[in-house]
Amino acid sequence: MPDQRPGPSPYGAALRLLMEPAPNTAVTAVAKPPTATAPARATRPDTRRAPAETMLKVENLSISFRTDEGLITPVQGVGFEVQAGRTLGLVGESGSGKSVTTKALMKLLPGNAAIAPETRMHYTTKAGAEVRIDTLKPGSRAARQLRGGEIGMIFQEPMASFSPVYTIGNQMMEAIRLHKAVGRKDARAIAIEMLDRVGISNPSGRIDQYPHDLSGGMRQRAMIALALSAGPRLLIADEPTTALDVTIQAQVLELMRELQRDLGMGMIFITHDLGVIAQIADEIAVMYLGTIVERGPTREVIRDPKHPYTQGLLRAIPSLDHLQDRLTPVPGDIPSPTERPKGCPFHTRCAQALVGTCDRKPPEEVFPSRGHGVRCWLHDGNGRSVA
Amino acid sequence: MLRFTAERLVGMIVTMLLVSLMVFIIMELPPGDYADRYAFRKYSGTGVSVTASDIEAIRVELGLDKPMMLRYLDWIGGIVLRGDFGQAFAFETSVVKVIGDKVWLTLAILLSTLLVTYLVSIPIGILAAVRRGSAADYGLTVISYLGLALPNFLLALILLYFANKWFGADIGGLFSAEYADAPWSLGKAWDLVKHLWLPALVLAWSAVAYQIQTVRATMSDEINKLSVTAARARGVPETRLLLKYPARLAINPVVSTIGFDVNRIFSELPIVAVVLGLTELGELLLQAYLDLDMYVAGAILLLLTAVVVFMNFVSDILLAWLDPRIKLGA
Numbered sequence: 001m002p003d004q005r006p007g008p009s010p011y012g013a014a015l016r017l018l019m020e021p022a023p024n025t026a027v028t029a030v031a032k033p034p035t036a037t038a039p040a041r042a043t044r045p046d047t048r049r050a051p052a053e054t055m056l057k058v059e060n061l062s063i064s065f066r067t068d069e070g071l072i073t074p075v076q077g078v079g080f081e082v083q084a085g086r087t088l089g090l091v092g093e094s095g096s097g098k099s100v101t102t103k104a105l106m107k108l109l110p111g112n113a114a115i116a117p118e119t120r121m122h123y124t125t126k127a128g129a130e131v132r133i134d135t136l137k138p139g140s141r142a143a144r145q146l147r148g149g150e151i152g153m154i155f156q157e158p159m160a161s162f163s164p165v166y167t168i169g170n171q172m173m174e175a176i177r178l179h180k181a182v183g184r185k186d187a188r189a190i191a192i193e194m195l196d197r198v199g200i201s202n203p204s205g206r207i208d209q210y211p212h213d214l215s216g217g218m219r220q221r222a223m224i225a226l227a228l229s230a231g232p233r234l235l236i237a238d239e240p241t242t243a244l245d246v247t248i249q250a251q252v253l254e255l256m257r258e259l260q261r262d263l264g265m266g267m268i269f270i271t272h273d274l275g276v277i278a279q280i281a282d283e284i285a286v287m288y289l290g291t292i293v294e295r296g297p298t299r300e301v302i303r304d305p306k307h308p309y310t311q312g313l314l315r316a317i318p319s320l321d322h323l324q325d326r327l328t329p330v331p332g333d334i335p336s337p338t339e340r341p342k343g344c345p346f347h348t349r350c351a352q353a354l355v356g357t358c359d360r361k362p363p364e365e366v367f368p369s370r371g372h373g374v375r376c377w378l379h380d381g382n383g384r385s386v387a
Numbered sequence: 388m389l390r391f392t393a394e395r396l397v398g399m400i401v402t403m404l405l406v407s408l409m410v411f412i413i414m415e416l417p418p419g420d421y422a423d424r425y426a427f428r429k430y431s432g433t434g435v436s437v438t439a440s441d442i443e444a445i446r447v448e449l450g451l452d453k454p455m456m457l458r459y460l461d462w463i464g465g466i467v468l469r470g471d472f473g474q475a476f477a478f479e480t481s482v483v484k485v486i487g488d489k490v491w492l493t494l495a496i497l498l499s500t501l502l503v504t505y506l507v508s509i510p511i512g513i514l515a516a517v518r519r520g521s522a523a524d525y526g527l528t529v530i531s532y533l534g535l536a537l538p539n540f541l542l543a544l545i546l547l548y549f550a551n552k553w554f555g556a557d558i559g560g561l562f563s564a565e566y567a568d569a570p571w572s573l574g575k576a577w578d579l580v581k582h583l584w585l586p587a588l589v590l591a592w593s594a595v596a597y598q599i600q601t602v603r604a605t606m607s608d609e610i611n612k613l614s615v616t617a618a619r620a621r622g623v624p625e626t627r628l629l630l631k632y633p634a635r636l637a638i639n640p641v642v643s644t645i646g647f648d649v650n651r652i653f654s655e656l657p658i659v660a661v662v663l664g665l666t667e668l669g670e671l672l673l674q675a676y677l678d679l680d681m682y683v684a685g686a687i688l689l690l691l692t693a694v695v696v697f698m699n700f701v702s703d704i705l706l707a708w709l710d711p712r713i714k715l716g717a
Contacts, residue, residue: 106620139625148622161617163632165710175621210711230621 052083055124055266056105056234062116063097063104063290072337074100075290082234087260087267089281089298091274091313095334097290098270102236105268106147107138125150126233149179152232156239158219162211168195168222169207172229179230194225198255217248221255228259234266241276253279274317278302286310289334289345291362296372306374308350344377352378391707399700403693404463410688411459414681421476421679422446449476462685472689473682477675482686486668490690492561493656493667495579497694499587500652501645504594509641511595512602513634519607527599534596539655543589543662550585560664561586586663590652601640609633635709642706646699653691 063075075097082088090098103109105121121133123146131150136143147153155161162171172191176182182190188207195203198221211219220240227235237256241249257280260267269280277284278298285295286309294307305311312330332349335341341348347358354377363375422445426437446452453461465471472482515524560567561582566575609615610633618628657669668687675683707713 108616108619144622144624146622147620153617153620155613155617157613160613163614163618164712165635166631171618171621174623178622212712226621 052086053124054081055084056082057120057122058101058105059120059122060116061101061104061119061121063100063109064114064116065110066112066114069338073290073340074337075104078287078290078292080285080292080295082266082268083282084233084266085260085264086282087269087280089277089284090268090270090287091272091277091284092287093272093334095289095337096287098287099238100290101287102153102238102268102270105133105236106151106153107133107136107143108147109138123150123234126231145179148175148227148230148232150232151234151236152227152230153236153238154220154223154227154240156242158216158223158243159211161223162219162226164211167208167210168214168226172207172226175226175230191225191229194229195222197259198222198225198228199251200225216244217251220244220248220252224252224256224259228263231263232265234268235260236268236270238270239272240269242271242273249276256280274302274313286313289340290337291345291375292373293346293376294372294374296369300369300372304372306368306372306379307346307376308352308378309346312349344375354378388707392704395700395703399696402696406692406696407463407466407689408459410685410692411455411462413688414685415455417676417679419679420446420451421681422449422451424679425449425476449474462682466689472686475680475683477678477680477683482682485683486671486686486690489666489668489671492579492665493669494694495583496561496586496590496656496665496667497649497652499583500590500594501648503584503587503591504598504648505641507591508595508598509602509638512599513606513629513637515599515603516606516610516637517629524603531596531599534592537592539589539592540658540662542592543586543659546585546589547663561666586659586665589659589663590655594648594651598641601644602637605640606633606637609636639706639709642702642709645702645705646695649695649698653695 058081059079061075061078062073064071064073074095078097078101080088090101092098100109100113104113104115109115115134119134123131123133125131125146131142131146133146136146162168169188169191172194173184173187176187176190177184180187180190192203192207195206200206200218200221206214206218206222211222214222220243224240235256240256241252244252253276256267259265267280269277271277281298283296284298284301285292286301286307287293288309294301294305294310301310302314305314309330312328315328316330330349331351335345335348341359343357343359343361344350344353344363347353350358353359357377363377363380365373365375366380367373368379422442425445426442430437443452450458450461462473465473470483472486474480475482475485478485511527515527518524561579562575563578563582566578569575610629612633615628615632618632619625623631653669656665656667657673659665660667660669668691672684672687675681675687
């Protein structure tokens with residue numbers, strides 16, 4: 001990953017623990033996917049083990065853009081599910097299609113983008129209604145109700161995601177009043193409560209301040225408060241901790257876990273930092289060039305990665321225990337979407353690529369174990385399996 | 388905001404005092420004074436030979452013999468305390484009477500020009516940015532380049548020709564014949580409005596073209612800001628979103644150049660005024676200079692600069708209101 005070296009991660013230890021075999025590897029078969037009891041989240045309540053309700057189901061999502069260089073397809077045949085109260089971690093390098101995928105969920109794609117007709121995006125609202133996101137018109141009332149009210153979004157740069165010319169309260173109250181039938185006074189009360197909730201001191205004073213009056217960590221907290229103020233059921237967090245320094249990062253992650261537990265939200269957490277993912281996600285989907293190459297329960301994927309790309313990403317994480325070792329980056333660069341390789345998209349950088357197989361046909365998803373899927377010829381019995 | 392306004396207000400007053408001193412010095416710069424001119428006018432061709440002491444007597448009579456600093460204090464004191472701009476020698480009356488209506492008419496032209504400029508350029512610039520790359524965008528760009536290229540006195544002539552040809556109306560000047568010398572009334576005011584649009588359009592022409600480009604460029608930048616996407620992701624309806632978030636910042640450069648626009652209008656006004664037969668101060672200013680009628684010239688200069696300084700003050704306040712970050716630097 002030449003363009004984004006993960007800094008020394010405070011989660012190295014947690015990650016190591018996850019990667020080592022746990023004494024009891026039996027996984028509960030009732031819940032799909034199985035929940036592993038990692039030490040890092042031993043404090044989580046047991047309700048998370050109950051069969052979770054699927055709130056979002058994405059099938060066959062393909063997105064293409066008309067550009068001057070022709071049609072490019074940064075996302076191809078992506079499918080995943082998000083359960084209420086659980087977190088899906090989307091991992092990948094920049095250009096892997098993570099952000100575009102979530103933009104499609106919010107109907108926020110630019111005008112030159114098109115979602116393929118075979119795409120299905122099912123969402124269940126707070127009221128229990130089924131919504132087909134793929135058929136919504138971007139400017140429609142239904143799409144607007146979805147944005148913010150049902151699906152909240154937080155971004156990498158908290159300063160840039162607030163408008164600098166309105167107070168925090170103004171922007172929060174706007175969001176609240178768009179989605180809840182409340183007056184100014186009540187909206188203000190909700191906003192103050194939310195600011196208090198995310199750990200901002202003196203919320204009734206802060207609410208009238210401008211974003212530039214807050215420090216970086218405070219802004220990210222305020223951004224979370226803003227995204228949650230309209231009470232979304234699903235939260236999309238697009239690299240929310242990447243721009244923060246590591247101590248603040250830990251605080252913000254802790255806060256998000258806490259809020260998720262209290263509010264029972266589903267969450268999609270986008271990052272390129274597997275250390276962060278190990279801390280927050282229940283399941284991981286690793287994306288490469290617009291395709292999910294591996295997915296499964298966090299613990300299993302990190303401890304027993306099947307795809308060479310996932311293996312490469314894990315080797316590229318610095319660890320406090322092995323400071324003298326040099327990191328092993330994944331060789332090469334992610335290809336441009338205009339030059340998408342034939343066959344498996346990763347074969348150009350893969351040390352174990354099978355000549356004659358990987359460069360011919362894209363692999364189908366196979367399941368080495370329950371709930372753990374991988375798209376790789378090495379694991380596909382129909383290919384010349386070596387695994 | 389109150390403190391900021393007060394600070395700018397004090398700054399404006401100080402600026403005005405300095406400007407008035409400069410204006411007075413400029414008035415003193417041309418060689419000779421009205422005493423020379425008066426003597427020449429009164430006695431040339433009459434065969435009477437005028438001596439230096441005669442001129443000196445006139446000078447004493449007009450009060451022009453006192454030291455410059457003293458005359459400045461007299462002048463500025465009269466303006467501040469009594470609204471008295473001094474004597475208009477060539478007209479043998481007070482400056483206030485000579486300038487009178489012309490000040491208000493000039494201000495009316497200025498304000499209507501500014502109004503036309505912003506009412507036309509801001510919405511069009513925003514629209515062009517929102518519909519970037521569309522036929523409307525390219526069309527507007529072409530028209531605005533035409534606007535930048537066409538000298539406005541030429542435009543004035545063209546408009547006069549067609550207005551006359553199509554409407555058969557004499558639209559030159561600021562009033563119809565029946566109102567020209569009539570006292571002020573509602574009818575006269577309406578007549579003025581009916582005549583103002585033409586000079587306002589002509590004077591606004593190039594500024595509109597320029598400001599469309601400015602608004603379009605800033606708006607295009609602002610539209611792509613993450614804060615706009617974030618607001619959209621909160622479900623803010625599109626029109627409200629565009630007006631509340633990017634548009635507010637997109638008009639920043641327009642607001643901050645109000646002072647330049649005022650300046651430009653004042654410098655272009657005299658030529659357009661000649662073509663369209665308008666009553667305004669520019670022509671009078673030139674005449675006053677030729678006559679060395681220094682208090683008339685001084686009053687006009689002072690009023691024009693006062694308007695520029697005041698509009699800059701307005702622009703500062705508007706800017707601080709539009710963008711709360713400004714106050715940090717105050």
